[in-house]
Amino acid sequence: MKVLVAISHVPDTTTRITFTEDKKALNKQGVTFIINPYDEFSLSYAVGLKEQNKAKEVIVLCVGPKEVESTLKKALAIGADKAVRIDTEPKDAFIVAANIAAYAKEQNFDLLLFGKESIDFNGSQVPGMVAELLQLPFVSFATKMEIENGKAKVTREISGGSEILEVELPLVLSAQKGLAKERIPNMRGIMMARRKPVEVIAPTETQPKVETLQLDYPKGRTQCKFIDPENIDELVQVLVNLGALN
Amino acid sequence: MIYVIVENLQGSIRKASIEAVSYAVALSEKLQKPLQGIALGPFKEGELQKLSQYGLEQLIHVTNEAYKDFSSINYTNAVAQVVKDPTVIVLPQGYDGRALAPRLSIRLQMPLLSGIHTLLEPYEQGYKAQRIAYSNKGIETVYTPSQKVIVTLKANSFVPQKKEASLNITTTEVAAATDKERVVGREQFSGKVPLTEANVVVSGGRGLKGPENWGMIEELAQLLGAATACSKPVADEGWRPHHEHVGQTGIQIAPNVYIAIGISGAIQHLAGVSASKNIIVINKDKDAPFFKNCDYGVVGDAFEVVPKLIEAIKRYKGLA
Numbered sequence: 307m308k309v310l311v312a313i314s315h316v317p318d319t320t321t322r323i324t325f326t327e328d329k330k331a332l333n334k335q336g337v338t339f340i341i342n343p344y345d346e347f348s349l350s351y352a353v354g355l356k357e358q359n360k361a362k363e364v365i366v367l368c369v370g371p372k373e374v375e376s377t378l379k380k381a382l383a384i385g386a387d388k389a390v391r392i393d394t395e396p397k398d399a400f401i402v403a404a405n406i407a408a409y410a411k412e413q414n415f416d417l418l419l420f421g422k423e424s425i426d427f428n429g430s431q432v433p434g435m436v437a438e439l440l441q442l443p444f445v446s447f448a449t450k451m452e453i454e455n456g457k458a459k460v461t462r463e464i465s466g467g468s469e470i471l472e473v474e475l476p477l478v479l480s481a482q483k484g485l486a487k488e489r490i491p492n493m494r495g496i497m498m499a500r501r502k503p504v505e506v507i508a509p510t511e512t513q514p515k516v517e518t519l520q521l522d523y524p525k526g527r528t529q530c531k532f533i534d535p536e537n538i539d540e541l542v543q544v545l546v547n548l549g550a551l552n
Numbered sequence: 553m554i555y556v557i558v559e560n561l562q563g564s565i566r567k568a569s570i571e572a573v574s575y576a577v578a579l580s581e582k583l584q585k586p587l588q589g590i591a592l593g594p595f596k597e598g599e600l601q602k603l604s605q606y607g608l609e610q611l612i613h614v615t616n617e618a619y620k621d622f623s624s625i626n627y628t629n630a631v632a633q634v635v636k637d638p639t640v641i642v643l644p645q646g647y648d649g650r651a652l653a654p655r656l657s658i659r660l661q662m663p664l665l666s667g668i669h670t671l672l673e674p675y676e677q678g679y680k681a682q683r684i685a686y687s688n689k690g691i692e693t694v695y696t697p698s699q700k701v702i703v704t705l706k707a708n709s710f711v712p713q714k715k716e717a718s719l720n721i722t723t724t725e726v727a728a729a730t731d732k733e734r735v736v737g738r739e740q741f742s743g744k745v746p747l748t749e750a751n752v753v754v755s756g757g758r759g760l761k762g763p764e765n766w767g768m769i770e771e772l773a774q775l776l777g778a779a780t781a782c783s784k785p786v787a788d789e790g791w792r793p794h795h796e797h798v799g800q801t802g803i804q805i806a807p808n809v810y811i812a813i814g815i816s817g818a819i820q821h822l823a824g825v826s827a828s829k830n831i832i833v834i835n836k837d838k839d840a841p842f843f844k845n846c847d848y849g850v851v852g853d854a855f856e857v858v859p860k861l862i863e864a865i866k867r868y869k870g871l872a
């Protein structure tokens with residue numbers, strides 16, 4: 307099997323987010339970038355398939371400028387065979403999806419793995435768009451998958467439960483926690499990653515369909531009103547006032 | 553024509569769909585464009601009729617049994633066949649919506665604004681709206697120059713408005729395209745209230761010391777009709793199931809009231825819960841970071857405060 311893992315390059319989860327003065331973009335200064343945590347689940351799953359000799363090749367792909375290569379290198383250290391960067395600004399989900407689909411069309415992947423969402427734009431858009439562009443089945447929020455004889459048995463999270471699907475490959479999937487345990491790169495992986503290639507590909511001609519007009523900070527919670535534990539009825543009254551108790 | 557898609561949860565209409573319908577009704581009034589609902593698959597007797605209480609007047613019901621189970625391909629095909637000259641399509645941003653909306657966006661060549669929480673506004677050549685970005689650390693105003701747009705509505709962000717209407721349901725059939733995404737099994741989580749839909753969520757962290765202490769959390773949740781949740785280490789330790797883990801790497805929720813018990817309030821935890829309308833924190837450490845990010849706080853030992861709270865609620869409800 308040949309597996310694609312789409313990786314989004316996102317600010318570290320502990321980062322304090324600030325925006326540029328024109329309020330149009332993230333202020334990248336001093337920000338550490340990481341592999342999108344949900345993409346780590348799909349990457350770890352793919353590397354697991356290699357260890358079981360089910361996957362021959364795992365290719366990680368990121369649509370973005372040169373700076374995303376640091377994140378691709380981390381993915382190589384975790385165990386991907388090859389990295390591809392499509393050289394364009396990921397201005398909106400459509401541009402990202404169109405570029406990933408154009409690349410995938412020529413590659414005959416059996417599995418195309420994504421995260422359930424990127425933690426920067428939280429859009430949940432790219433994987434479904436890629437599936438439609440390639441006319442492939444799509445399972446979102448996958449928490450478990452077994453592959454046997456060209457068929458996948460996938461468990462996906464649904465409202466209040468989970469659902470098990472049987473899907474033929476090739477398949478597009480977006481990962482939720484549970485799909486695989488995150489892997490930490492070891493020394494050997496980091497050394498090997500140095501020798502693995504990062505292929506840079508020219509983008510397809512596409513225009514964004516959605517743009518950011520403005521970025522604002524959410525209203526902070528101004529102040530905590532403290533309630534004395536000795537006076538717990540006050541908390542009951544708060545719950546009543548908030549409509550949590552009737 | 554504006555369309556709103558009603559999700560089918562094993563024959564029932566979810567709260568998220570009611571929010572979407574009510575939102576679409578408000579949008580239809582604002583944009584002065586007619587509205588039609590779309591529902592797929594078999595529903596319980598009288599279930600669809602309930603939407604008349606929220607101002608919906610027209611609904612197309614695709615009745616084929618095949619749509620009982622969600623399939624991103626089949627649903628996309630069916631919706632694409634049913635809509636005629638759509639200007640806006642509204643979907644709840646739930647589990648199915650997140651798979652269906654992006655496919656539809658490509659199929660119908662309508663840009664997608666996902667997870668928005670404000671009413672769509674005409675702006676320049678197209679529309680704008682607001683959404684959460686950067687895991688609750690930012691609010692993004694998005695714009696599309698397109699006259700046609702798909703929007704997914706963030707759960708719990710629009711309060712449904714009651715409005716009596718007479719609902720006319722038209723039934724139709726659209727053959728299912730494939731069985732490439734075949735549902736072969738289903739499992740219900742034990743919790744009574746789905747986490748992403750709950751009005752109130754009671755959540756426990758490492759401060760509760762071990763799984764044997766969750767009895768009081770569940771009792772409190774039950775009294776409040778709440779869903780239960782937990783912090784990441786609690787799920788990682790196996791004290792609670794993974795599907796209760798909220799935060800940056802778990803589930804993102806926005807209930808009306810979030811009650812955090814024995815949770816420190818790490819930034820990754822806040823990323824999943826700070827969209828909640830009200831946050832109540834119970835923690836024995838007055839310097840816990842969560843107290844800087846909440847509305848109400850009780851400094852105290854959970855093992856004393858929670859049982860006391862349970863007793864007080866029971867007294868209030870006349871149960872004790």
Ligand SMILES: Cc1cc2nc3c(=O)[nH]c(=O)nc-3n(C[C@H](O)[C@H](O)[C@H](O)COP(=O)(O)OP(=O)(O)OC[C@H]3O[C@@H](n4cnc5c(N)ncnc54)[C@H](O)[C@@H]3O)c2cc1C
Nearest residue numbers: 757758759783784799800801814815816820821836837854
């Ligand atoms: C990449 C990454 C992603 C992450 N994603 C998430 C995520 O999605 N969700 C998440 O929750 N975390 C996440 N984390 C972990 C996060 O950083 C914190 O470690 C975690 O949230 C802490 O959980 P906690 O508050 O339950 O435990 P602790 O930090 O150990 O806090 C326990 C709290 O309980 C209080 N306490 C102790 N005893 C009592 C008592 N008897 N009564 C009352 N209070 C008491 C203590 O004062 C303390 O504040 C992530 C971390 C990383 C690195």
Ligand SMILES: Nc1ncnc2c1ncn2[C@@H]1O[C@H](COP(=O)(O)O)[C@@H](O)[C@H]1O
Nearest residue numbers: 312368369420421423424429430431432
């Ligand atoms: N710039 C990108 N390059 C490659 N993959 C991406 C990019 N952005 C998003 N993705 C993939 O799409 C998933 C969902 O992202 P989103 O639609 O932005 O929430 C991510 O988890 C990644 O797998």
